[in-house]
Amino acid sequence: MKVAVIGGGTMGGALVKSILRARLAAKGDIIVSDVSRERRELARKKYGVAVGDDNAAAVKGVDAVILAIKPQEMDGVMEQISAHLKSQLVISIAAGVSLETICRRLKYGAVVRAMPNTPAQVGRGMTVWTSSKELSAEKYDTARLILSSMGEELHFADERYLDMATAISGSGPAYVFLFIEALIDAGVHIGLPRDTAQKLVIETVAGSAEAMKKMSKHPAELRNMVTSPGGTTSEALLRLESGGLRSLVVNAVTAAYEKAKSIGAKQQG
Numbered sequence: 001m002k003v004a005v006i007g008g009g010t011m012g013g014a015l016v017k018s019i020l021r022a023r024l025a026a027k028g029d030i031i032v033s034d035v036s037r038e039r040r041e042l043a044r045k046k047y048g049v050a051v052g053d054d055n056a057a058a059v060k061g062v063d064a065v066i067l068a069i070k071p072q073e074m075d076g077v078m079e080q081i082s083a084h085l086k087s088q089l090v091i092s093i094a095a096g097v098s099l100e101t102i103c104r105r106l107k108y109g110a111v112v113r114a115m116p117n118t119p120a121q122v123g124r125g126m127t128v129w130t131s132s133k134e135l136s137a138e139k140y141d142t143a144r145l146i147l148s149s150m151g152e153e154l155h156f157a158d159e160r161y162l163d164m165a166t167a168i169s170g171s172g173p174a175y176v177f178l179f180i181e182a183l184i185d186a187g188v189h190i191g192l193p194r195d196t197a198q199k200l201v202i203e204t205v206a207g208s209a210e211a212m213k214k215m216s217k218h219p220a221e222l223r224n225m226v227t228s229p230g231g232t233t234s235e236a237l238l239r240l241e242s243g244g245l246r247s248l249v250v251n252a253v254t255a256a257y258e259k260a261k262s263i264g265a266k267q268q269g
């Protein structure tokens with residue numbers, strides 16, 4: 001398969017790496033088009049793919065076009081490539097830019113809108129996606145193959161869930177990293193060497209997620225298993241709950257969701 005990735009930044013790079021790792025395309029069949037010379041050089045050196053700065057030329061004759069640019073750059077890029085879309089699958093990962101907007105600006109129907117997350121860089125991404133009604137079964141399968149190369153994927157028939165997923169899995173790694181950072185700092189505060197605290201925290205977070213996945217239990221049940229009567233965990237949980245952790249998380253995610261919708265609203269019309 002021939003693939004053009006427009007925008008070779010964090011997510012564009014993760015996509016190239018994943019596509020190569022899954023052997024969906026050979027190095028010579030991938031072109032990264034980016035305005036930044038530095039990013040082009042990085043993509044060429046790191047992945048051995050073709051690079052360029054002419055978006056229109058890059059999309060000609062490929063099977064799939066991936067738009068991995070910022071939402072505010074979408075308009076200009078869509079104008080450049082619109083006339084050159086004949087039978088390509090187009091996948092946009094731009095936050096907030098709706099399928100309807102993309103199809104209208106591209107004057108083209110075979111479009112997928114996806115929201116990956118940064119653990120895709122190590123093949124552990126969670127990508128949610130939706131597709132236009134005009135997408136053929138064959139292109140749907142190609143999209144699923146490409147997106148699953150980054151990790152897990154989940155298709156939504158209802159596009160509204162994408163903005164919600166943006167606030168959970170899209171932004172989620174940042175919330176988890178903040179919690180990890182706080183837990184490491186807490187370890188240091190009570191006297192652990194920083195590298196020891198870091199190892200303990202990473203393994204605890206990764207192990208807890210893995211346990212929940214494998215044991216298929218409600219988180220409260222798993223939490224109760226750690227919380228002995230009158231014990232240390234109970235002391236800490238009381239502080240977290242009285243500090244409003246739960247409502248703080250709900251408020252933060254709601255704000256991210258509102259922001260995702262407002263970015264989308266700005267891109268309409």
Ligand SMILES: NC(=O)c1ccc[n+]([C@@H]2O[C@H](COP(=O)([O-])OP(=O)(O)OC[C@H]3O[C@@H](n4cnc5c(N)ncnc54)[C@H](OP(=O)(O)O)[C@@H]3O)[C@@H](O)[C@H]2O)c1
Nearest residue numbers: 007009010011034035036039068069070071093094095116
């Ligand atoms: N990072 C995330 O966690 C995440 C998760 C899900 C989805 N997304 C979405 O993924 C998209 C890309 O995000 P990112 O974090 O990968 O951004 P990024 O690192 O800034 O990468 C975007 C790249 O596109 C280049 N570019 C800008 N204008 C261009 C143009 N007209 N033609 C070709 N290349 C152009 C940029 O160059 P310059 O730097 O010189 O401008 C940059 O190298 C965004 O729409 C974002 O909403 C991001």
